[in-house]
Amino acid sequence: MRVAVVGAGISGLVAAYRLRLALGSELELALVERRERIGGTLHTGVLAGGPVDLGAEAFVGRRPEIPALLRELGLADQLVHPSGRRPLIWSGGTAHPMPGGTLMGIPAQADSMTGLVDEATLRRIATEPDRPLHWKPGDDVSVADLVSERFGAQVVSRSVEPLLGGVYAGLANSIGVRSALPGLAAALDAGAASLSEAVSRALPPPSTAPVFGGIRDGYRVLLDALLAAASPELDIDTTAKDLTRTSRGWRLEPVGECDAVILATPAPVTAELLGSPLPEAAAALARIELSSSAVVALALPVDTPLPENSGILVATGESLRAKAFTLSSRKWPHLAERDVAIVRVSFGRFGDDSLLALSDAELIAAATEDLATVTGIAIRPVTAAVQRWRGGLPQYAPGHAELVSTIESAVGATPGLAVAGAYLHGVGVPACAASGTTAAERILAGGEG
Numbered sequence: 001m002r003v004a005v006v007g008a009g010i011s012g013l014v015a016a017y018r019l020r021l022a023l024g025s026e027l028e029l030a031l032v033e034r035r036e037r038i039g040g041t042l043h044t045g046v047l048a049g050g051p052v053d054l055g056a057e058a059f060v061g062r063r064p065e066i067p068a069l070l071r072e073l074g075l076a077d078q079l080v081h082p083s084g085r086r087p088l089i090w091s092g093g094t095a096h097p098m099p100g101g102t103l104m105g106i107p108a109q110a111d112s113m114t115g116l117v118d119e120a121t122l123r124r125i126a127t128e129p130d131r132p133l134h135w136k137p138g139d140d141v142s143v144a145d146l147v148s149e150r151f152g153a154q155v156v157s158r159s160v161e162p163l164l165g166g167v168y169a170g171l172a173n174s175i176g177v178r179s180a181l182p183g184l185a186a187a188l189d190a191g192a193a194s195l196s197e198a199v200s201r202a203l204p205p206p207s208t209a210p211v212f213g214g215i216r217d218g219y220r221v222l223l224d225a226l227l228a229a230a231s232p233e234l235d236i237d238t239t240a241k242d243l244t245r246t247s248r249g250w251r252l253e254p255v256g257e258c259d260a261v262i263l264a265t266p267a268p269v270t271a272e273l274l275g276s277p278l279p280e281a282a283a284a285l286a287r288i289e290l291s292s293s294a295v296v297a298l299a300l301p302v303d304t305p306l307p308e309n310s311g312i313l314v315a316t317g318e319s320l321r322a323k324a325f326t327l328s329s330r331k332w333p334h335l336a337e338r339d340v341a342i343v344r345v346s347f348g349r350f351g352d353d354s355l356l357a358l359s360d361a362e363l364i365a366a367a368t369e370d371l372a373t374v375t376g377i378a379i380r381p382v383t384a385a386v387q388r389w390r391g392g393l394p395q396y397a398p399g400h401a402e403l404v405s406t407i408e409s410a411v412g413a414t415p416g417l418a419v420a421g422a423y424l425h426g427v428g429v430p431a432c433a434a435s436g437t438t439a440a441e442r443i444l445a446g447g448e449g
């Protein structure tokens with residue numbers, strides 16, 4: 001069996017690895033990657049002589065996929081957890097503790113927002129259960145529309161958007177409730193009488209398990225192990241194109257004929273590749289928008305008196321250019337052992353690609369100045385690394401679930417074809433890995449469905 005996997009991000013690499021595990025030497029596997037390296041939006045760079053992740057740096061710890069992959073690949077000792085320090089929110093020109101007990105920043109009770117929002121907003125949250133909620137099962141609206149109508153604009157800009165900015169590089173009006181917060185949508189569908197009640201129902205039960213996990217020497221370790229285990233004919237620095245159906249299955253450049261194809265590419269590329277064979281899926285894919293971001297990793301003298309917090313998230317509407325600071329040496333015990341203090345500064349929100357026009361020097365200067373502003377201390381980088389992510393994150397806009405269902409039913413009815421990636425069932429690395437596994441299983445099952 002000859003299979004082509006297009007895209008060597010985590011989704012494509014996991015799909016390739018699962019196919020090889022199942023088929024062994026019976027599989028002829030081609031992996032095509034447009035960049036000159038594997039990993040897609042996962043990229044471990046070098047900073048002050050040690051590895052540092054310049055794309056994703058963590059994964060949700062309660063999902064099983066990444067610890068399971070590390071174990072399977074003999075890398076269990078690479079699994080690390082954060083220190084447990086809490087982040088701050090920068091709002092109104094000062095730092096506030098991040099509220100606890102919220103669902104993506106949406107409170108279940110007014111008192112969790114004390115200090116972060118004004119008195120009128122606190123009263124509005126407290127009395128929200130008294131106002132009738134108009135929600136029909138199946139509704140989908142933007143997170144901004146729902147939260148500002150019930151709790152007011154300050155909750156959106158100061159509590160919700162700092163968190164959405166971290167996950168999707170999105171704004172509350174570019175992200176829909178149903179796809180981004182399925183538990184909340186389910187509670188509303190099930191008849192919660194208010195948003196406060198829906199949030200209370202949707203909050204995960206309290207747990208002492210670590211919320212996040214990471215990889216000691218960076219994602220590179222996992223990517224390399226997946227590639228080695230998948231052992232494909234790897235074509236890097238090569239753009240796959242011209243996908244057409246043939247009597248055997250598929251043909252695409254530069255792979256030629258094959259029995260099956262897995263497209264693990266971002267939505268706009270997948271739209272282009274499926275334009276001729278599956279126009280309906282391609283049209284749905286083309287409606288998924290992307291958001292760009294950039295990461296500047298700063299190495300500071302190890303004795304820099306950074307706050308004792310894991311990071312600082314920035315409310316929207318502040319006069320900073322950065323949207324978040326991860327105080328990596330405070331967040332991750334394994335990075336605290338390094339002889340520099342590491343801070344990752346993130347830029348970029350949906351609809352504003354202006355940061356991509358800045359030079360490395362300008363981005364480093366903005367990162368340094370903004371970090372000095374939020375910490376109130378002098379910031380003197382020893383060295384820095386810059387990474388831009390053009391179109392790095394898909395936006396889960398209202399109605400996203402319907403687009404995904406259109407894409408999946410068209411692809412599901414087409415033998416020898418599967419899709420995987422961050423636009424399907426979650427942007428996080430575990431969800432992408434799961435989508436790679438599902439795509440491989442679909443090809444292995446053969447036929448339709």
Ligand SMILES: Cc1cc2nc3c(=O)[nH]c(=O)nc-3n(C[C@H](O)[C@H](O)[C@H](O)COP(=O)(O)OP(=O)(O)OC[C@H]3O[C@@H](n4cnc5c(N)ncnc54)[C@H](O)[C@@H]3O)c2cc1C
Pocket residue numbers: 006007008009010011012032033034035038039040041042054055056057058059060238239240241264265266269293294295389392393420421422423427428429430432
């Ligand atoms: C700055 C940033 C920080 C993030 N932080 C986190 C985090 O901490 N935790 C977390 O869980 N997630 C995080 N994410 C999200 C997560 O990293 C991504 O959603 C995930 O890595 C996407 O993987 P993928 O394989 O689906 O897509 P990609 O990584 O985009 O891979 C797709 C690949 O396809 C290739 N390609 C495109 N077109 C073609 C073509 N025509 N031919 C061949 N190849 C092609 C691309 O070059 C790319 O390598 C972050 C994302 C960003 C941008």
